[in-house]
Amino acid sequence: MTPAPSPTPAVTWTDRLAPRRWLGPVTLLGPAGVWLLVLLVLPTLLILEISLVPGLRLGQPSGGYGLGNYLQILQPVYLRVIGRSVAFAVGSTALCLLLGFPVAYWLALMSPQRWRNLLLVAFILPLWTSSLLRAYAWTTILRPSGVLNAMLAAIGLPAQNWLNTPTAVFIGLTYSFLPYMVLILYASLEKLDTRLLEAAADLGATPRQSFWKITVPQTLPGIAAASLLVFISTLSDFVVPTLLGGASSMNISRLIYNQFLGPTRAWGFGSALSMVLILAVSLAIALLIRYGDRNTITEA
Amino acid sequence: MPVPGTRLQTPSFSRRSAVSRRRFLQGSAAVVASLAATNCRQNLAGPPAGGGANDGTLRIYTWANYTDDGLAQAFTERTGIPVVIDIYDSNEVMLTRLQAGGGDAYSIIYPSDYMVSEMLELDLLTELDQSLLTGLENLRAQWSNPAYDPNNAHSIPFCWGTTGLLYNREASPGEPIDWNFLWDNQAKLSRRITMLDDMRETLGATLKSMGYSYNSNNPAEIEAAYNRLLELRPHIAAFKTTGFENELLSGDLSVSMAYSSDAIALTLEDDRMQYIIPASGASLWTDTLAIPATAPNVDAAYQWINFLLEPEVASAAVERLFFATANQAAFDLLPADIQNNADLYPSDEILAKSEGIVAVDTASTDLFDQFWTEVTSA
Numbered sequence A: 001m002t003p004a005p006s007p008t009p010a011v012t013w014t015d016r017l018a019p020r021r022w023l024g025p026v027t028l029l030g031p032a033g034v035w036l037l038v039l040l041v042l043p044t045l046l047i048l049e050i051s052l053v054p055g056l057r058l059g060q061p062s063g064g065y066g067l068g069n070y071l072q073i074l075q076p077v078y079l080r081v082i083g084r085s086v087a088f089a090v091g092s093t094a095l096c097l098l099l100g101f102p103v104a105y106w107l108a109l110m111s112p113q114r115w116r117n118l119l120l121v122a123f124i125l126p127l128w129t130s131s132l133l134r135a136y137a138w139t140t141i142l143r144p145s146g147v148l149n150a151m152l153a154a155i156g157l158p159a160q161n162w163l164n165t166p167t168a169v170f171i172g173l174t175y176s177f178l179p180y181m182v183l184i185l186y187a188s189l190e191k192l193d194t195r196l197l198e199a200a201a202d203l204g205a206t207p208r209q210s211f212w213k214i215t216v217p218q219t220l221p222g223i224a225a226a227s228l229l230v231f232i233s234t235l236s237d238f239v240v241p242t243l244l245g246g247a248s249s250m251n252i253s254r255l256i257y258n259q260f261l262g263p264t265r266a267w268g269f270g271s272a273l274s275m276v277l278i279l280a281v282s283l284a285i286a287l288l289i290r291y292g293d294r295n296t297i298t299e300a
Numbered sequence B: 001m002p003v004p005g006t007r008l009q010t011p012s013f014s015r016r017s018a019v020s021r022r023r024f025l026q027g028s029a030a031v032v033a034s035l036a037a038t039n040c041r042q043n044l045a046g047p048p049a050g051g052g053a054n055d056g057t058l059r060i061y062t063w064a065n066y067t068d069d070g071l072a073q074a075f076t077e078r079t080g081i082p083v084v085i086d087i088y089d090s091n092e093v094m095l096t097r098l099q100a101g102g103g104d105a106y107s108i109i110y111p112s113d114y115m116v117s118e119m120l121e122l123d124l125l126t127e128l129d130q131s132l133l134t135g136l137e138n139l140r141a142q143w144s145n146p147a148y149d150p151n152n153a154h155s156i157p158f159c160w161g162t163t164g165l166l167y168n169r170e171a172s173p174g175e176p177i178d179w180n181f182l183w184d185n186q187a188k189l190s191r192r193i194t195m196l197d198d199m200r201e202t203l204g205a206t207l208k209s210m211g212y213s214y215n216s217n218n219p220a221e222i223e224a225a226y227n228r229l230l231e232l233r234p235h236i237a238a239f240k241t242t243g244f245e246n247e248l249l250s251g252d253l254s255v256s257m258a259y260s261s262d263a264i265a266l267t268l269e270d271d272r273m274q275y276i277i278p279a280s281g282a283s284l285w286t287d288t289l290a291i292p293a294t295a296p297n298v299d300a301a302y303q304w305i306n307f308l309l310e311p312e313v314a315s316a317a318v319e320r321l322f323f324a325t326a327n328q329a330a331f332d333l334l335p336a337d338i339q340n341n342a343d344l345y346p347s348d349e350i351l352a353k354s355e356g357i358v359a360v361d362t363a364s365t366d367l368f369d370q371f372w373t374e375v376t377s378a
Helices: A013-020 A023-051 A068-073 A076-110 A113-128 A131-142 A147-154 A166-190 A194-202 A207-235 A239-248 A252-261 A267-299 B002-044 B069-079 B091-102 B113-121 B180-184 B199-209 B219-235 B245-249 B260-269 B298-309 B311-321 B328-333 B348-353 B362-377
Strands: B058-062 B083-087 B155-168 B193-195 B236-239 B255-259 B273-276 B283-290
Touching: A023 A267, A068 A076, A068 A267, A076 A113, A076 A166, A076 A207, A076 A252, A076 B362, A113 A166, A131 A147, A131 A166, A131 A239, A166 A207, A166 A239, A194 A207, A207 A267, A239 A252, A239 B236, A252 A267, A252 B091, A252 B362, B058 B298, B069 B083, B069 B298, B069 B311, B091 B113, B113 B283, B155 B245, B155 B260, B155 B298, B180 B219, B199 B219, B199 B255, B199 B283, B199 B362, B219 B236, B219 B362, B245 B260, B255 B260, B260 B273, B283 B298, B298 B311, B311 B328
Parallel strands: B058 B083, B193 B236, B193 B255
Antiparallel strands: B155 B255, B155 B273, B155 B283
């Protein structure tokens, strides 16, 4: 006996939506999509357009489209600026990793459980102040009559004059981005399966072996994420090179700033430089995503 | 049966969660990176985009040392118009902000001489209605018809000054007399010098040090100046227009190229600080009061200009802020020690050797741009 179809089937809220399956995604993604379109995609296209007008100065007639701005980047002096930016980014990322990994390891695996959260907060506390203020603070530490040399003199070491040199930029960048490195590494190390470490020890692995064969491989996604994040941030940093590097450290962000707000007002050239930076950062993000995916595949 | 099921499910679940955590890391990395990228712009871009709120407030966009709370309060008490002051540190920053959509954010701006000419070419300034201005007769005669703005049709000269060398006597290897001091003592002054982050001033001073004009249109001269500045560059700590004061006072810097208005305040604060106008001549600049073409609240802007043209107001401001006023009636009211301050009001002999910076031809502008970018990027 088949049940008679009910004359008025109970139509639920979700059933009514079912024929319009697109509605859900659209409502969920719409606001963010509009936001990205208006504030990211359109401005980037605008920059792309301006970058294709050689010799553009605002308020003056332009000479049509061309690749002149991009060709200008290939001059040795600007290639050096890009090379310097990459060197700042690679160097300070490596320093952050070297300094940050032991800290994150200790925080995640060795620090007393009851203090752990407090220690973590203490470590990210500097992020509560403006990055500009922190960079200014470093100028008073690093200048010849500053705190650093007072300390060096107290322990009998020769004075250093690091302000307005690339050394100061490395110090400032490493200081600024170390908390990000530690936070991400901490999140990664916290999930480390310590039973594997115990098993390795039981089977006779030395601490060094189990570190390189278990701890590092398991936290590699975290290391990659943290390093790429720090790399991207330091590559485009403006505040630290400006305040601590002085005349010695023109990097790509400062060069872009000078094209828009400096005396030359070469918006076309500045836009071309911006496109190069956007491309470099996008590549780094693509690497991040691709790297993660490959791991998922090997894991599965 | 349920047992293997759970055993199968548990690992697959944890694997999924591991993946999603990695996804989270990637996502958060991208988000934080873009935040960091926008952050720096926020920190360094000064004024908010005013959006042209015509709410009766007078919005002023000016250099750091030209206004203070006292001046703004006196104006508000007199007229009932609240004042908001935003600061810029170069003419180019001000121009870019006006062009990039901030044209209706400010009622009063303080462009320098050459910038007035540039803004006139771009039609960015209001032609002043002379009948609404009072006190023009108080201005010094030399500004009655300036080259950058004939008959002051679009701008009112507000103050003037020179660009020279500010130094710390205790930290300097001698008393500078001319621009050449920097090149002659470059080894002793290594990374103890700052030059202005101002293309025309710094390349111009280098031109002047070689006996050429600040306003050279000769490519060979401009290139020679570029090479000479390149020689000094490894010894220059930084190109900066502000922010060298603390390091000069502490002796970490010896000499800074500075605008007289900034330098004199420091020499009066500390005996070790000295300002000189180089013997071969300096640049002479005039900063003006102007109203952007698209300014809101134009009535209040005229009231501000008239307020500053009053001799009593102008001289009181000079006594606090130490700029050289272009207002003769205000000058006459000043105490003798300020009137006789040779840093503030240099002798006619030095003035005769000095030059105002004027716009150069397009080919020379391109050369200046190219060489300046190269010298600061090297």
